Amino acid sequence: MSTIEDVAKLAGLSRTTVSRVINNHPYVSEDKRKLVIEAMNQLGYAPNSLARSLRSQKTDMIALLIPRIINPFFSKLVESIEMYASEHGYQLIICQTRYSSEKELNYMNLLKTKQVDGVILASIQNDWEVLEPFLDYGPIVLCNEFNERANVPSVMLNQMYGGYIATKHLLEQGHRRIAYCCGSTRSNVASHREIGFRKALSEYGIEFDEQYAFRDALHSEDGRRVFHQMMSLSESPTAVFTGSDEVAAGMISEAKKHGCKVPEELAVVGFDNQTITELMEPTITTVYQPVEKMAQKALEIMIEKIHSRTYRQREVYEFPLRLIIRESTVSNKLTDQ
Amino acid sequence: MSTIEDVAKLAGLSRTTVSRVINNHPYVSEDKRKLVIEAMNQLGYAPNSLARSLRSQKTDMIALLIPRIINPFFSKLVESIEMYASEHGYQLIICQTRYSSEKELNYMNLLKTKQVDGVILASIQNDWEVLEPFLDYGPIVLCNEFNERANVPSVMLNQMYGGYIATKHLLEQGHRRIAYCCGSTRSNVASHREIGFRKALSEYGIEFDEQYAFRDALHSEDGRRVFHQMMSLSESPTAVFTGSDEVAAGMISEAKKHGCKVPEELAVVGFDNQTITELMEPTITTVYQPVEKMAQKALEIMIEKIHSRTYRQREVYEFPLRLIIRESTVSNKLTDQ
DNA sequence: TCCGTTTATGAAAACGATTTCATTTTCTTG
DNA sequence: CAAGAAAATGAAATCGTTTTCATAAACGGA
Structure with missing residues (x-):
């Protein structure tokens, strides 16, 4: 592998001049520039980014912590963040915490060991007091998560509003x-939705009924299970608000299997506006989340923080959600959109 | 930020000794070891991995090139590879080529600039002749992709067999x-499936009919579109083999909307065994791909190559696919699994 | 006691770039 | 044409580690 020294020798110049050419610095004459470029091509030279990073104290890498990428919401988030990162010359390191606080802590060390310029947390497993000290080593931005005590920027969706409108x-x-x-x-996302849910109920003078609450539903099988739990109640609900389209789909699939008509006997609202909402029959009413916008903002903030070097500033950026009404809540099949 | 020098000073020892403690080298006395560890804790010291990497010529990072992570097949692949990578102390850099050969080339430079120890290609956009020269800088492993001329390890699924059994x-x-x-x-995945498809047909003495071939279907909307294209043919097909569950789902959804019964009037086979196959009605017959196994093997090979430093060895590892029969191809509703 | 190992430690070179500082050359301008 | 400014170049320091090499101390066996 050739180094800047080799290029310098071949061009008959100093390392400094070669470096100037690489970094487009002024004060290098046109003929020398050509010499350098020719030498670089001849050697197939590419600057060693480790050496560069070491000297310049930046890596142009950002770590993104998520629970699991297989969740469509997070893959959409990763896709968006990676796109914007790439546009701005940053590489993205994917860190799956799988809901483990130790894994999270492990990944946070990427900041301490200078492997990344910053960390975007799209999932929080540890208390903030545990994470705070890492701010000594670089910026942390919360994305789609929120913590009362966190003195860092948070970019989030208005989940309360989402729960409310649905x-x-x-x-x-x-x-x-x-x-x-x-x-x-554990997640603030769910608890905020619940606040919105309760707010809507109370506006209609209805009390939140704990027997109608199911707080452990993540996948389609959970939807199936909860369907049966609901139906076994003495007074079963006529509608259900779910936290994910997958859960909603599972619930609808199970309902149909057991002759329970959706939406006539059970109305179902999902969350995320995933592909499946338009494939199921009935199509699923859901809450659309502007993930791209959130991703873009999170990255913008992150880059700004990396440059400004002030990490301990609390800022909150919130994006609104939007209800998309489909067949799973409205009998009139004409309604779509 | 404290450096190894600071630790050394505080402990009253040399950098060398501190380094020995960090790397668990022999020949350092117990009392000095304790001194060092205490100094490290006191300073909150963490070794700078850029400096380490520069010196030791390895980054413990691997780049994974995929077209788009939002595709469930690839998010599953990323999830699995990330898991195994993390278990072996490697970080994963996500690179979305979005089917662009320039982006692919850009990401390949991570190898040239020494930012990663190796590249796993789960998507190939450039001719192999363009990619081959990068082998001068580190190992490349093909995962779920294949190229006739590639002189590197390929870990893949037997797509031909998949097309055949379906x-x-x-x-x-x-x-x-x-x-x-x-x-x-463009992808070899699709072309191998087609070979299997043709093989099965020919075993039954049937000629491949080009008017029944649709080679641009990726998403559910494509499934809807192709459904109409098929139905507008003078002799429309009675069954269809699709390359993805999403396409199959879109097709089934559209068929039902237009009163075409699945599987009675149109049998549909999907590919991937995604969640949606069990949520649709009818449930979808599909081909299961052992993605985890492939991911694990790809990473195992990659690590081996990184250590052995012989990159130009052609090896092929192939995993079998498995047909999962559900309702979309069999009238008898009892059949599942 | 002597000598060859083994154990323990540190000084300095190396990894490959960027940046500071000094020096030389070229250009302006009165 | 002299002198100050601007442009062009390079030597050497620097980033924070690991590794090589040298040296000293402790140990073990004859």
């Missing part, structure tokens, strides 16, 4: 016994 | 007019 829609359709079916309580 | 299944159900509906012709 529930309000069900209420407007005349439903009064509405079940709540979301994922892991 | 088509044979349709033939066994009595179908004779079978459509072929796959994605981009």
